[in-house]
Structure formats: structure tokens, C-alpha cells
Amino acid sequence: MTDVQAAVMSRLPRLSASPELSGEGDAVEHAQDLLVRAKTGTGKTLGFLIPALEGRLRNLENFLATYKEENPDAKPIEAKKALAAYAKSTVGALILSPTRELATQIANEAIALTTHLPQFGVRLLVGGSSKSAQLREWYRSPSNDIVVATPGRCVDLLQTESMIRKPIENARMLILDEADTLLDMGFADDIASVTQHLPDTAHRQTFLFSATVSKSIREVARKSLKKDHEYIDTVPVDEVDTHLHIPQYHTILPSAADQMEHILRLIAHDQLLYARDAAKNGGTGGGKTVVFLPTTRLTQLFSQILSSMKTHLPWGRDTLVVEIHSKKTQEQRTRASDMFRRASTGYSVLVTSDVSARGVDYPGVTRVIQVGIPGSRDLYIHRVGRTGRAGKAGRGDLVLLPWESGFVSWQLNDIPLKPCPVGELQAEVETLTREWDADPPTFALPAPEPKESGYRSRGNFSRAPRPVSIPKALSPRLESLSESLKTNVIPTLDMLSVRETFASLLGYYINKAHELRTTKEVVLTGLKKWSVEAAGLDEEPYVSPEFLKKLGYNDGRTKRRGTVRREYEDHGRAGASPWERRGRQTSGGARGGRDDARGGGRYDDRPPRYGGGRDDYGARPSRRFEQDSYGSQRRGSGGGRDSY
Secondary structure, eight states: HHHHHHHHHHHHHHHHHHOOOOOOSSSSSSSOOOEEEOOSSSSHHHHHHHHHHHHHHHHHHHHHHHHHHHHHOOOHHHHHHHHHHHHHHOOOEEESSSHHHHHHHHHHHHHHHTTOTOOOOEEEEESOOOHHHHHHHHHHHEEEEEEEOHHHHHHHHHHHHHHHHHHTTSSSSEEESSHHHHHHTHHHHHHHHHHHHHHOOOSSEEEEEOOOHHHHHHHHHHHHHHTTEEEOSSSTOOOOOOHHSOOOOEOOSSSSGGGGHHHHHHHHHHHHHHHHHHHTTTOOOHHHHEEOOOHHHHHHHHHHHHHHHHGGGGGGEEEEEEOOOEEEEOOHHHHHHHHHHHHOSEEEEEOOOGGSSOOOOOOOEEEEEEEEESSSHHHHHHHHHTGGGGOOOOOOEEEEOOOTTHHHHHHHHTTTTTEEEHHHHHHHHHHHHHHHHHHHHHHHHHOOOOOOOSSOOEEEEEEEOOOOOOOSSOOOHHHHHHHHHIIIIEEEEEEEEHHHHHHHHHHOOOHGGHHTTTHHHHHHHHHHHHHHHHOOOSSSSOOOOOOHHTTTTTSSSSSSSSSSSSSSOTTTTTSSTTTTTTOOOOOOOOOSSSOTTTTSGGGGGGGHHHHHOOOOOOOOOOOOEEEEETTTTEOOOOOSOOOO
16 A cells, blocks of 8 residues: 555545535535645555545445435335436546546546446546547446546536536536646646536535645645645655656757667667666566657657667567557557556557656656657656656656757756767667677576466457567677668658658747747757758758748747748648558547647547447446547457557
8 A cells, every 4th residue: 555545545434424415405424625745656546536436335325325214115126216316317526637548547447446346337538539429328327426537528528418517516526636737738727617517615525636736736725625625745755856866868969860869779778778687686577668759740750760770779679669649549549558558578668749748657667768858847857757656767868959958958957967978878888789799698588477468369368478589689780770770761751741740840849949048040940950860851841931920930039031932731731641641530630730738638628520339238348448449438348459
């Protein structure tokens, strides 16, 4: 039991008090409200789910007892029908989460917790999935005891669907998870809109969980919690913030031409260090790297390059590469996230945009690589926080182009960043490579013991993980990394896709010049060089004055220099090329360009197209939330093994 769980569970009798209403509308019992400061990955989900379930059970028991008292002559079947109607017309707990990934994670934990309570209904209301399918699921469900939602989708349904609005208006509990992230992502108005539909603070119980307790969090607590709410701080006073004890390095590249190769060497460096340390300690766990990129299209581009180049890495073809970004369907994002989370042997790389930067817990991440400047200083810290969790070692690397160097001195000047020059990293990788080649058994991890993998084959037989085969000859592969990248991979990239990537980067960076303490002209010039030196364009892309004006380039602060031969026509066109159509949304149309600046916020909650199928009737399926081929939520049967 974690510190968070212990702190909350010790108050469980009081927390499970159900705020039942008397005939005069007064609260018969006083349910304790909580403001809890707890970091991500500390087991807080169970900390609020267990009181929510206990409170709901007590609520249903109280209703049944009151009904029998008021109707002493009622038959058992009548009491049962009355209880069913009550369970259908009220929500036990409404849980608001900032991202659909985290919401799905919470809903699945609730399902696992209620395995032996088949009458309990767990509903998931998130954007990026079919609203009609969620409505059908709600209509078919006999009860809606636990409802997990993202704020945008919840507000949408409250405003448009009376079938959902009325039960939520009778909710007995509100839980705000990752409250600081909810506010950072701009959901303050949505939270206020949701609370307006709920019973007032005297007649509901509210839990607010946050990693930080800032002034804005206290303001939300003042409006949402009872005045006598209890504050629980599970972060030790003397505990150093995660981002301060993790070794962090930054690289200012000599030129854009060094970017791809340097990132690949950082991954190779982590693979080598992990292999050596794990073998010495007798470990069999898997090493994991998360690579954050600023835009969706750059995420796609680098994922393609990494998949093509992984044979040159120490783990070779056994390196698992998955990608997550807003152009992926929710089904694809869920599968990729689960694959990376469950990977326990070998080496895995997650290439992602900021949809994975907050809230989602990936155990065992050994390194975080950030390419380009993050959206903010806080986002940099959130990203770094994906590694070094639960007392384990980790490392963070920030890779910047020459014109991005101002971000380190102006935005990260209080963070203990150490320089990691390109030549220094290359020399260290070469040293580790020689150690590998001189004594391969030292680096070769033991084959994992056969065990349940968590996936199921089509015949429902458990499938054991296959042993990792580590190639012995490493030096030739790493020595040819640069040449292979320049001659075999970069020239094969779709040039239209590269231009689209350039456009997405221009849209992301052009208004961040002040954060870099440089001019918009320097940013534009730097990105043009990147498209040629790093991405392989034959000539620098041309952009029309009209397009630059839309981006705020010619707003009086930057001079117009020269003319443009043609307007950039393909910016933002969804599925404009075969490469672009990889991961194209089919159920809700993800926005082009970059991910939402809030890292999975409102784009998560926009209304998608209607669609999606319904579950077959018959045997009760597994209650885990998955996605069907149309992107709509369904309860999975657990049949076939996920594939990526």
C-alpha cells in the first residue's frame, strides 16, 4: 500500500458516508471532502476509487432500507425494481480526468476493482470516440455507478443529452484527478460548468487530487469543497522534486545535419548502458526510451526514420518502436500505449507528441529525450518526470538546434542541465561498443522466463514472451549508422511529407521567438536549413507572404524579406500523401498541424462522427474498455492478441 492509499484508507469510514437527503433537503450525514497532494504514479487512483465504490454501496443500501421502511408491504420484486430504477437514475461518482488516455486507464482500474460486482456499471465518456456509441452503452447499462470523463465531452453531453444530464445531476461524488493538469490545459471553465449541474457542496462529496497545490488549485478547492475539507499532503517536506534528482543533459547541435544521428546515438547509448547495468545486476527487465517531439508530423517522420534505422542499434530488430500522437485513432493510441507499458523484456522506444507528457504512467522508463523546445518550462518538467519514477534511475536529454539555445539560458536556468556535446556522446558510445564486442556475454541479458504475457492468442492460450536475441557484432552497425541514414533512409522520405513537417514546425515555432530570445526571421531561416540538412529537401521550401502573415510573421515586428515563388499549398491537408495517411483518423478527424497545446485537451473532446457497433448479446464479455475499428468505445472480449 502506497503512502497515498494509506492516508486515504485510514479515513475510509468517514469517507464512505453517503450524503443522503432528508425530506427537507438537508444532508443527513456529513461526507468528508478531501484535497490531496499526491504525485503521479503513487497509486492515487485506487486511493479515490475504493472510497467511491464503498460510498456507492452504502448509498444503495441506504436507499433500499429507506424504501422498505416506507413501503413495509412491498414485495421483494418491487423493492428490487425500485433499487434498479434508483441505480439507473443516479451516478455514484463522476471522475474528471484531463486526457482520454488517463481516463481510460482509470476506467479500466475501476472495472478490475469491480470484477466481483457484476451489477456495477463503469462508463467512459471521452472525446475521440463515437458519441452515439457512448449513448447506446449508457442506455443499455442497468446502472451508472462510476462515470469517468474528460471535461469537454462531459460538458457536451450535459448540454445536449438529458438521458445523461439527469443522472449526473444526482451524482453523490465528484473526483477531480490531476487537478493541476486540468487547470494547465484550460479546463477551469469546463469544471465550473460541470459543477453547476451537480448537487451543491453540502449534498455531494468531492475529492481533489493534485501534484501541486498552487493558488489556482486552492481557488478551485474553495469553490468545490466544503469549508471543513481535509488537506492531505503525501509529498514529504524534504523530498526533492523528481526533475531535480534526475541527471539531465542538453545538446546544442553544431548544425541541423547532426540532429537525426545524435538522437539515434542517444537511444543506442541508453540501450548499451541498460544492457551493461542489467546484466551486472542480474536483471531481466526491459529498457525504455520516450522520445518527445513538438509536432504530430515530426513525430510521424522520426518514427519512420527510427523504424528504418533500428537494425543499427544494439538491440537491432528486437527494438520495439511505437508512436502516439493526435493523428492516431484512439484504438491505435490505446494499443501503442499498452504495448509500451506492458513491455517487460528487451528494449522499447515510444515516439510521441505531448499527448503522453502528463498523467499517464509508464513504468520502467530509463530515458526521456526531448527534441526541440517544449511548449513551456512546466511541460519540460512533466516530460522529464516520465523517468526516474518509484526510486529508479533515469536520465533526461534535451536536443536543440543552434537557434534554440536561448531556451536553456532563459527558461531552464534553474534546472541542473549539463552539456552533452555531440563528439563526447559519440566517443562514449564507441567506448561502450568496444566493451560489447570484447565481451558480448557481459551485455547479453538472460532469456526471460516463460510467463503470462497479458495478451491472448486467438485460441485463448497464453503466449510466453520470446527470448531477446542480441546481435554480437555491434561496431560495424554503429559505424555505418551515419552513412546508412544519409544514403539509405533520408533520400527515401516522401518530400511532400517533409514539406508538411516543415510547415507544422513553422506554425509551432514562429510565435515562440521571444522564448528563444531571437527573431522570427532567425526561426524561419533555421527551419528552412533543417528541412534541407536534416530532412533531405533539395532546396529550401518557399512560403508565401500570405501564409507568413497568417502565422503572425509580418506583424510589424519583423521585416518582410524577399518574395516567394509560390504559396505553400499543402499545409494542413489531412491525408495529403501516402505517408501522411499512416494513422489517419477515421472516426473523428484529428486536427492537422500539431497536437493541441494542452497536451491532449480539447482536441480530445471534440464531437466525432457518429458510428460504431454494438456488442453482441449473450455471454458477459470482458469489461475492459477498448476501441472498435470505427474508433468507438466498446467492451472488449479479450479474444485476439493486440498487434501494432
